[in-house]
Amino acid sequence: MVFERMPLEIWFDKYQFEVDYDIGESGMKYLSVKDLGIDLNEIELRYGYHLGNPELRAEIAKGYRSLDFENVAVTTGASEGNFSVIGHLVGPNDHIIVEHPTYPSLYQIPRSLNRNLSLFKLKWDNDFRPDMDELRRLVRPNTKLITLTHPNNPTGSVITEKELKEAIEIAEDVGAYLMVDETYREMMFExxxxxxxxxxxxxxxxxxxxxxxxxxxxxxxWVVADTPIIQAVRAVREQVTICNSSIGEAIAKAVLEKRETLLKERREAMMANFVVLKEWMDNQDWLEWIEPKSGVVGAPRLRRRGSTDELCQLLVTKYRTFTVPGSHMELDGHLRIGFGGEHEELVKGLDMLKQALREIHS
Ligand SMILES: Cc1ncc(COP(=O)(O)O)c(C=O)c1O
Known part of the structure; x- marks a missing residue:
């Protein structure tokens, strides 16, 4: 069993701090403590509850209808949730199906653990939509977990309710679980x-x-699931991180308590940025895309085809603009553009991208 670094994270670690314009990040522009106006002085810097602060868990559970705080495990980012669920559910003789492309740790964890892995491919020719017949073909009697990511990173594809129901049925038929990474769900256009x-x-x-x-x-x-899964997440995380950062939990709780107001602002910013990106895509000659249906990322490819490595490298070194080459997400020929950042930064970054595209095509 060998843990190797993920090419996506190597790229981030190397370049994201070295640029002026970041149009590769997959989230909204990061905030500072000052932006949030939260007083951190009274926070006790002790170990916390291993499943997360109960008040934070209750605040999270409010978003999940019939479920309550016992169905919530707060984790160190979605990353630890992914690791815990995969680590717990998929043993050496089990099979896991991972939708692809996606955030790489979802397939890299089973590879590192040497598990039987099948990739469920989203294909350009199918508008990056999940094909349920294909999923049915991939399932085996020993499949223990199927993972989907919707809205998808990096394609912006979105599963329908009907498809989601079908995916759950496919999992249930073999006694498997379906895990959906819903990291971008609050950034749905519809x-x-x-x-x-x-x-x-x-x-x-x-x-x-x-x-x-x-x-x-x-x-x-966080992970939301039936309580046996939540208890298992706790067992795994106790061997890795024990509990969450108390400062992180306090900030999360304060933000979620104001979620409706904050969400409105963020969605407006995202939609305004999407208009800019869409117009830019319509008016350039070198890239084509399946338009993202949601989230703040899209994955255009070069019309002339071939790798985007040279383009992304030129962009980051000469034009000080950060995108993600598709080769670092097992989607060679594409590049990831993120439109969740500051408006001005996106406009400038796209201008730099245009110049770099012109340069590689001259
Ligand atoms: C789909 C998806 N899941 C999980 C993660 C990990 O995020 P974090 O651990 O910061 O929650 C990412 C990060 O890009 C992601 O895109």
């Missing part, structure tokens, strides 16, 4: 499909404060 965990005791929802709320630095995410 009404989102239901939260997976509210649909079946075999469905697991997972999300994070990192993207919609622009708070990746507090490292808070």
């Amino acid at each position: 009404t989102p499909p239901p939260l997976a965990a509210t649909m079946s005791s075999n469905a697991i929802s997972l999300t994070s404060m990192s993207k919609t709320w622009g708070l990746p630095g507090i490292r808070i995410g």
Whole structure:
């Protein structure tokens, strides 16, 4: 068993701090403590409850209809949730199906653990939509977990309620779980499909404060599921992080208590940015895309085809603009553009992208 670094995170670690314009990030522009106006002075810097502060868990549970705080495990970002669920459910003789492309840890964890992994591919020719017949073909008697990511990173594809129900049935038929990474769900352009965990005791929802709320630095995410899964997440995380950061939990709680007001502002900013990106895409000659249906990322490809490595490298070094080359997300030929950042930064970054595209095509 060998844990190797993920190419996506190597790229971030190397370049994201070295640029002037970031149009590759997959979340809304990050916030500072000052922006939030939260007083942190009274926070006790002790170990916390291993499943998360009960008040925070109750605040989170309010979003999940029939479920309550016992169905919530607060984790160190969605990342720890992913690790815990996969680590617990998928043993050495089990099979896991992971929708692809996605955030790489979802397939990299089973690879590192040497598990039997099948990739459920979203294809350009199918508008990056999940094909349920294909999912049915991939399932085996020993499949223990199917993971989907919707809205999808990096394609912006969105599953329908009907497809989600079908995916749950496919999992249930073999006694497997379906886990949906819903990290981008609050950034839907239209009404989102239901939260997976509210649909079946075999469905697991997972999300994070990192993207919609622009708070990746507090490292808070959560898993919502039937209580045996929640208890298992606790067992795994006790061996890795024990509990969450008390400062992170306090910030998450304060933000979620104001979620409606904050969400409105953030969605307006996201939609205004999407208009800019869409217009830019309509008026350039070198890239084509399947328009994202939601979230704050899209994955255009070069019309002339071929790798985007040279483009992204040129952009980051000469034009000080950050995007993500598709090769770092197993989607070579594409690049990830994020439109959740500041408006001006997006406009400038797209201008730099245009110049770099012109340069590589001259
Ligand atoms: C779909 C998805 N899941 C999980 C993560 C991990 O995020 P975090 O651990 O910050 O919640 C990311 C980050 O990009 C993501 O895109």
